[in-house]
Amino acid sequence: MKHEYKDANKILPYGELLRGLANQGYLVKSDLKKFLRNRGIFFNSSDKEKLVPCISTLILSPVEFDELREYQNTKEDNFKKNTSRLKWNSDSTIFDAVKNLSFTGVIPNEGYNFYLVKEPNINLDQKNKNKIRIEYELERNDFNKSFYESTNRFKGEIEIEKISDDEIRITKSYTSSESNFVGDSLIRIAEKHFKDNNLVSKNEILRKILFSDFSNEDRIVFFYRLSSNTNSIYFTFKDIVNMEFRPDNNEKLPIEIDWMKNKSELKIRGKSIHNTFFIKEQKYHKNLQFWEMESSYSFKFESYEGNCNVVFSFKDYLNKNDRAEFEINISNFSLVNGSEFTSRDKLVIKNKLLRLFEDNKDIVYTNFLKYLADKNKAPSIDDY
Template identity: 30%
Template sequence: MRDNYKIVGRPIVKTVTRDKEIEVEITIERNNYNKSWVNHKTQFKAIVSFKHTDNQLTFQRFFTSNETKNVVNKCVSYFEKKCKEKRIVNEQEQEHRIRFDDFDNHGRIVFFLKLYNSIETGKLDFNGDNAGSFEFCPDNDIPLPEELKWMDNKEELIFKGKKIDTTFFLEQERYYQHLVVWRMQATFTFNLIGRGVTGKIKVDFNFHEFQRDKSHKAPLEIKLASALELDENNLTLSQKEDVKKILLAKFEELKTLIYQNHFTPLD
């Protein structure tokens, strides 16, 4: 038992590809003491995927609450330690996660916009449908241009609506250096080739730990921010869960592709 939650049962280990990829599914039970004793327990699931290809070890995290995020992070740390002990990976290697301080202000906005609409996005069978929300603040270390003076002394700005990416300060790159952006929510259409599943999903891209406590080491977190909106709603609940896992894995792949193809780590 840790804090207000505990792991329920034994984790389920599934071999996806022999000697290449495994998945570990974990269920946790959270106690919410603000609710009545009848319904104060809630269960959440988390999955962590371990892939070993081309002498690289890749982790993918799928979680639905802060508690499951904590559990999968501990699971990854444990697995990484064991791989180093068995010399599957070099002891000096560290997991690289895309973090807030991998970018300057300009690069971070470009990164978000490429997640929404880029060659890589299209190749993974996504199409940006609506960039509906950005969260940011002005950079107080740089004097604001006249057109952005209304942002002075603002600690947090949330822009919601339709096609927020067409707002002048997100359309014109000369404003990017003045904006500290940490979150984007966008809706995508998708087409899972080979599965015959098409639809729409809203995705949340968030350097959450920067938003929470201004940590410049905040990793990018990706979550599905809405239920699946399928063109043909003929899937079972289990099949929908599988589709969500596939979509999350594709967005994890997308962030890595865009980072590797377009960005050089900052010193």
């Protein structure tokens, strides 16, 4: 999240300085158009190329500058979520397990241009002592940038929940590479704390959903189960709108898709792309390494209604290959009567929806593990 300049109360930008502020990504077209409308200036176009020059010609009042600053302070990058699991070896609740958890050394003292704004905060649920959240916020300073770009703040959260007598689930939510780094650091600290206190066995390994956990065929089945086969009272699948993949160099390509040879990255965007022959027909799946699928949905949740896209992805596959971790996030997002909601309201709603998709993903993944176990089960004498 862009964080306001520490001396913002002492300046009132105009001209090129105001143009640079209005042109930032966190000020979207609807914000700028609404800002101008309040000034009595109306545009048929929503292009920032036309809105920004107009704003840069204005002399703002302090109240109007505060309005732009409020737009800035309510914009947040997309939250992304991934989960991991640990075998639990204790009768202790999570509530009791984290009482003496120390956050020393979350970020090394040297070599990093970001820092925690305050010590991570543990939220204990008095009604459910087997579920806690660790929230954190960090700040990054870029001193070589202009005043409106120099400071960024990012939030993150770690949720730890005991889901059975012998297993805990850890869900990481982050918005940037920096908050992802801090989230991983907090998970390592919590894991070490649990092992040092004999709550988790010393030789237990944190289990993540990794690219290498799937064969090429099983991976695309998993993607399909997450997207088009998802059932929920809150959202309805519409279409698969994006897929990213490449040919598996370890497999000889059939003649029909030999044109993919030596391609390091392929993307397909559009409508009904799941009907493309090499995606629709299973005989090609063993030859293709899919790492991302984006699907569109309509949703009705609480009093809200709208549309969104959800990205299911091993997003770091091209860099980490088999060690890439699975995550989900919401990309495009719109509400019916969206102009009636503030940016902060939309952020809250969006994060609620992401939590619903994450919960559904966990169910799908659990069932998929059972499917894989049954598929790979060696036949017994009773099967004949």
